[in-house]
Structures are given as C-alpha cells and as structure tokens.
Amino acid sequence: MTLLRFARVTAFGLSASTFVFLFLHDSWRTNNLFLVPDLLLCVGLALAAAMPGDRAAPYLITAFAYAAGVLATSVSSYAVDGRLGLPSLVGALGSLALAGALLVARRPAGQPA
Secondary structure, X not given: OXXXXXXXXXXXXXXXXXXXHHHHOOOOOOOOOOHHHHHHHHHXXXXXXXXXXXXXXXXXXXXXXXXXXHHHHHHHHHHHOOOXXXXXXXXXXXXXXXXXXXXXXXXXXXXXX
C-alpha cells in the first residue's frame, strides 16, 4: 500500500470516527467548544481523501495538520481535567506523523527543506 493510499484510508477513518464520537458522547450541544472544529476536521479529512489522483497529497497534508491541532487541543483539555484523552492523543500523533510523512515524500530529491 502506498503512502498516499494509506493516508486516504486513515483520513476517512479518522473523519468517520470523529463524527461517530460526536453522536456517542452527545457532543451536539451549542456550548461544546469543539463542535465546529470537529465538524471541520471531519469534512476536511473526507474531502481531502476523496480528491482525485496525486492532487490529494497537499490537501491531505493541510487536513492532517488541522486535525493534529484540533486533537492536540482536545488532549490538552482532557489533561486540564486530570484525564488522558487517549483516542485524541493517538489521532493527534497519527495526524502529525502522516502530515510530516506526506510533506517529506512530496519534496523532490535533492531540494533543501
């Protein structure tokens, strides 16, 4: 499986799991600070993963970077309450790793960073 295909599958999985999380934890309240960022995360990852051909890579990089930021904020929110948000932590680290891997893979050989 190529890196791009793996990133697409992961993006769809992260998007779907975040959307399901919103239902399972009754997160549709208007006072939920994460509702809009989570919905943007879901839509952004799904759209980026659905982009045709190699054009998906820059969109996936952007969507994964955004997801890493949203999920890292979620991890911090759990930490303030004295809890460990393990799903958010795994999602944040995975998103960061995939954004970095796609970014490095997109750079032509021999070009400086």
